[in-house]
Structures are given as structure tokens and as C-alpha cells.
Amino acid sequence: MSDTQKTSPTRLDMIVVGAGFGGMYAVYKFREMGYNVLGIEAGDNVGGVWYWNRYPGARCDLMSVDYSYGFSEEVQQEWSWSEQFAAQPEILAYANFVADRLDLRKNFRFETRVTSAIWDDGAQLWRATTDQGEVLEAPFCIMATGPLSVPKDPDIPGIDRFKGELYRAQKWPHEEVSFAGKRVGIIGTGSSGIQIVQEVGRKAGELFVFQRTPSWTLPMRNHDLSDDYIAEMKKHYPAMREAMRMNPTGGTRPISTRPYFSLPPSQRQDVMEHAWQDGGHTFLACFSDLLSNEEANDQVADFVRGKIGEIVEDPKTAEALKPRGYPIFARRPCLDTEYYETYNLPNVHLVDCLEHGIVEITETGVRTEAGETELDVLIFATGYDALTGALLAFDVRGRDGRRLKDKWKDGPRSYLGMLVEGFPNMISISGPNGPAALANLITIAENDVDWAAALVTHMKEKGLTSCEVTQEAEDRWMATVEAYASKSLIRKANTWWVGSNVKGKPTGLTMFVGGFNRYREHCEAAKTTGFADLSFE
Numbered sequence: 001m002s003d004t005q006k007t008s009p010t011r012l013d014m015i016v017v018g019a020g021f022g023g024m025y026a027v028y029k030f031r032e033m034g035y036n037v038l039g040i041e042a043g044d045n046v047g048g049v050w051y052w053n054r055y056p057g058a059r060c061d062l063m064s065v066d067y068s069y070g071f072s073e074e075v076q077q078e079w080s081w082s083e084q085f086a087a088q089p090e091i092l093a094y095a096n097f098v099a100d101r102l103d104l105r106k107n108f109r110f111e112t113r114v115t116s117a118i119w120d121d122g123a124q125l126w127r128a129t130t131d132q133g134e135v136l137e138a139p140f141c142i143m144a145t146g147p148l149s150v151p152k153d154p155d156i157p158g159i160d161r162f163k164g165e166l167y168r169a170q171k172w173p174h175e176e177v178s179f180a181g182k183r184v185g186i187i188g189t190g191s192s193g194i195q196i197v198q199e200v201g202r203k204a205g206e207l208f209v210f211q212r213t214p215s216w217t218l219p220m221r222n223h224d225l226s227d228d229y230i231a232e233m234k235k236h237y238p239a240m241r242e243a244m245r246m247n248p249t250g251g252t253r254p255i256s257t258r259p260y261f262s263l264p265p266s267q268r269q270d271v272m273e274h275a276w277q278d279g280g281h282t283f284l285a286c287f288s289d290l291l292s293n294e295e296a297n298d299q300v301a302d303f304v305r306g307k308i309g310e311i312v313e314d315p316k317t318a319e320a321l322k323p324r325g326y327p328i329f330a331r332r333p334c335l336d337t338e339y340y341e342t343y344n345l346p347n348v349h350l351v352d353c354l355e356h357g358i359v360e361i362t363e364t365g366v367r368t369e370a371g372e373t374e375l376d377v378l379i380f381a382t383g384y385d386a387l388t389g390a391l392l393a394f395d396v397r398g399r400d401g402r403r404l405k406d407k408w409k410d411g412p413r414s415y416l417g418m419l420v421e422g423f424p425n426m427i428s429i430s431g432p433n434g435p436a437a438l439a440n441l442i443t444i445a446e447n448d449v450d451w452a453a454a455l456v457t458h459m460k461e462k463g464l465t466s467c468e469v470t471q472e473a474e475d476r477w478m479a480t481v482e483a484y485a486s487k488s489l490i491r492k493a494n495t496w497w498v499g500s501n502v503k504g505k506p507t508g509l510t511m512f513v514g515g516f517n518r519y520r521e522h523c524e525a526a527k528t529t530g531f532a533d534l535s536f537e
């Protein structure tokens with residue numbers, strides 16, 4: 001026991017782990033239902049991924065009016081977004097606005113990490129310890145740990161040797177970083193890397209982009225939102241939120257029901273050209289079968305490769321930037337603002353690591369098979385141990401001391417992404433095996449928290465102390481997840497979506513790719529059967 005460890009546990013009704021958008025809503029919901037709830041958060045304030053990801057150019061590529069809470073009419077009426085796609089400072093300001101408006105911080109303990117959460121079957125409660133030496137006890141533990149919250153460094157020797165400035169996209173310093181006149185290198189060209197490149201390329205003395213796998217990125221075409229638009233939106237928020245719940249992406253943008261080959265070739269070109277000019281995810285949504293029909297996917301990929309060739313002036317650079325060998329959108333599609341144009345700047349250099357791989361990081365830079373690039377600044381935008389990383393980062397033990405990391409040694413298994421067999425009264429928000437990452441995370445979080453609240457209410461009304469999904473129901477959900485996954489082209493790329501970005505991690509497409517609307521229908525069906533897939537005590 002550490003010096004600071006308190007001897008008597010703090011008794012609660014709910015422990016919520018995380019102060020991102022999922023954790024904030026969970027704390028609010030259960031508090032308003034009259035429960036004694038405490039949220040635990042490692043950062044010193046709310047915001048989750050938007051608290052940590054302060055890198056230059058960080059911006060959400062879901063529309064701001066979509067990527068915001070719908071549960072509170074006051075919040076959505078009082079808050080106004082300034083841009084169609086909000087930048088990180090505005091999203092963080094929004095999270096703080098919500099925390100102020102709903103007085104949430106009093107129910108959180110910040111700068112505190114949960115180090116273990118262990119189910120006590122005799123006492124019918126979770127016992128969590130924190131790195132501050134505190135013990136918390138509560139019948140329910142809500143895991144709002146986020147699908148993208150455990151940063152991953154690249155597996156390259158020599159990281160500790162680098163003597164220049166080293167930054168990580170996922171844990172960016174709060175102070176401003178100056179790039180002027182410096183030789184800057186960046187490793188990673190996923191959503192984070194692309195946003196950093198387009199921003200830092202215009203500021204640095206020289207920028208060297210170490211690209212292994214090129215990503216697909218589409219023009220964002222961001223713009224300010226007019227007062228008239230905001231006023232109109234506020235009148236229609238309730239209907240809009242309802243439409244979002246019926247949408248496969250949990251957003252407002254309609255998804256076409258038209259298969260690619262249902263149109264003659266010239267019309268397909270027109271549709272794609274229009275979507276490219278329109279910007280945002282319109283392009284992804286303009287045909288219904290881009291993730292199931294390989295031939296359609298190939299032709300759409302060719303269209304985008306053509307655009308890259310038109311924008312990037314140097315033919316060798318253009319060729320290296322064109323993704324090949326995996327389907328378009330099988331990697332998280334990015335939205336950019338003049339990303340490809342950045343490579344036309346004389347100070348921006350693409351280092352093609354497929355041609356010459358990175359060998360090591362040295363004291364002074366990055367050495368590839370072609371030689372060393374000296375750098376003043378090195379940035380890692382190398383992603384996350386996603387989906388399961390945060391839940392497995394601490395010691396979670398369920399019934400009979402069973403460890404979550406043992407249960408998930410071959411990959412995550414759960415029911416609706418929320419409940420895990422053998423782990424009573426533990427509810428994940430936006431957990432693995434749900435639609436996290438493929439749909440609007442705030443819409444998912446609201447759905448999951450509301451579902452958890454309905455479950456807790458059901459138990460209270462029936463005088464039940466614990467719930468656990470049956471093995472049979474968990475297996476059935478995983479078979480449903482697999483049935484959708486087996487038809488999706490998403491499984492054909494090596495990405496964090498399938499776990500292949502982390503050495504030793506079990507791989508496979510374990511997310512629910514059937515769309516948020518269908519996921520929600522499954523959640524609703526589980527409720528209307530009186531939670532028949534669960535056993536109760």
C-alpha cells in the first residue's frame with residue numbers, strides 16, 4: 001500500500017472511466033437519474049481525445065453540427081459552431097462549454113488513472129484502484145475509455161537516441177511549437193499525419209514526410225457557417241438528431257442506395273466529379289456498394305488516383321502518393337485541405353519508405369536505406385493501439401478473477417460492444433465489436449449510454465444486483481459481427497481497423513460494419529425483449 005493510499009474505500013453507485021464525450025454524457029445521465037457517480041480521468045480536464053490531440057491542424061472530419069451532443073436541447077441551442085468542420089480548439093471549447101453548462105466537473109476526478117478494476121462477486125460490486133492510492137467501490141463500472149486513446153510509437157530502433165525536438169501527435173504539448181526555419185520530419189500519413197503535413201509544410205523550413213502506406217484523402221472544402229444556417233439548423237435539431245439515429249454513419253449526410261454499376265459510365269464520372277467538388281464525405285456516400293463491390297471500388301480508386309496525378313506536379317511524387325494494393329476506403333478515408341498541393345511547395349519532400357524503408361532513428365535524424373535525413377524536429381503521427389488498447393492498459397478482472405486480457409487474447413468478444421461475458425455490470429461505451437470508428441462517435445456514445453441507463457433502470461425496477469450477458473448471446477453477436485465483416489472490403493487493408501498496426505495484436509475485423517442504424521436496431525431489440533440475452537442475480 002502506498003503512503004497516500006486511503007484505507008477506507010469510496011462507495012459509489014457508478015464508476016465512469018474517462019472524460020471524453022462518452023464519459024461526460026455517462027456521468028451526466030446517471031447523475032441526473034439520481035445515482036452517485038464519479039468519473040476518473042487521466043487528463044486535467046474534459047475532452048478525451050480532443051484534450052490530448054492538440055497537434056497543428058487537428059480538426060474533426062465529421063461535420064460539426066453532427067459531431068455534437070443531441071441529448072440536451074439547452075446545449076445545442078446555446079452553442080454555435082463557426083465552421084462546417086470544427087478545429088480541435090473549438091471542439092475542446094465545446095467540451096468545456098458542456099462541462100460548465102451541466103456542471104460536470106464536480107463529478108470527475110482529474111489527473112487520476114484507474115490502475116485496476118476487479119469484480120467482487122460476493123459483494124456484487126466493482127473495486128477500482130487509482131494511481132492516487134484511492135479505492136473506489138460501485139456496483140457498476142462504465143468504461144468510456146475511448147477507441148483511440150493509447151498512442152503507439154513506430155517500431156523503429158533508436159527513438160530514444162534522437163537529440164532534437166520529438167513530438168507525438170496524440171500527446172501534443174500545450175505550448176505552441178515553432179517550426180520556422182527548422183528541418184522537420186514526420187513519420188505517419190494517416191488522418192493525423194495528413195493534417196499535420198498540410199499545416200506544417202507551410203510553416204517549416206523544410207518538411208520531410210516519411211510515408212510508408214499512402215492513405216486515400218478527399219477534399220474537405222471546409223467553410224464558415226453563416227448565422228442564417230446556424231439559426232435554421234437550431235430550429236431543426238430534433239428532427240436532424242432523429243435522422244442521424246437512422247443513418248448508417250450516425251450523421252446527417254445521406255448515403256446513396258444506388259449501386260455503382262446502375263449508372264452508365266459517363267454519369268458515374270459526373271457523380272464522382274460532383275462529389276469531389278462538393279467535398280467532405282459526399283464522395284464516400286455517392287454509391288451504395290463501394291465497400292462490397294471490388295470492381296466498383298477499383299474504378300472509384302482510379303478516379304481518385306487521377307485527381308492526385310492532376311494536382312501533384314512532380315510525377316514521381318504523384319506516383320508515390322497514389323495508394324495501390326488495397327481498396328479505397330478500406331483505410332479510414334481522410335479529408336484534407338490542400339494536402340496534395342502541399343507537395344508542390346519547394347520545401348516539402350516526400351520520402352517513399354516503400355522504396356527505401358526506415359532503418360533507424362539516429363541522434364540527428366532518420367536513416368532510411370537510402371541514407372540519413374538530418375532533422376531539428378521529429379513528429380510521430382503513428383496512430384494508436386486502438387479499440388482494445390485502453391481497456392487492456394489496466395488490470396480488469398471479472399468473475400472468478402478472470403482477466404479481460406486473457407478473455408480477449410485472440411481478439412475482443414462482447415455483446416453489442418457493451419457487455420462482456422464473465423464481467424458482470426461492466427458496460428463499455430463505444431466499445432470494440434460495436435460500430436466505433438465507422439460511425440459518429442458521439443451518436444454511438446449517446447446510444448450506448450442511453451442503453452446502459454435503460455439496463456440499470458430495468459435492474460432497479462426488478463430489484464436485481466448484477467447482470468451478465470450469456471455466452472450464447474455473446475457468441476451470437478460475434479457471429480453477426482463476423483457475417484457483416486466477411487462481406488466487407490475493409491478487411492482487405494492493413495490498418496488499425498483490423499489491429500495489424502500493433503505487433504503481436506490479434507488481427508481481424510471485429511467492428512460491427514453493418515452501419516449505426518442497424519446497430520441501434522439490435523440495441524433496441526435487446527431492450528424490448530426485457531434484456532433476455534442477459535442473466536441476472
Ligand code: N01
Binds near residue numbers: 156188193353494
Ligand atoms: O493513425 P493511423 P492516425 N514506419 O493508424 C504510419 C482518427 N483521427 O493517428 O499504414 C513508417 O491511421 C502508418 O503507416 P502504415 C481516425 O479515425 C481522426 O493518423 O502502417 N510509418 C500510418 O501511415 C484515424 O483513422 C481525425 O504503413 C509508420 C500512420 O503511421 C485514427 O484517428 C484526425 C510506422 C498511422 O496512421 C488514427 O489516425 C486524426 C513505421 N514504423 C485522427 N509505424 C479526424 O477526424 C506507423 N506508421 C480528421
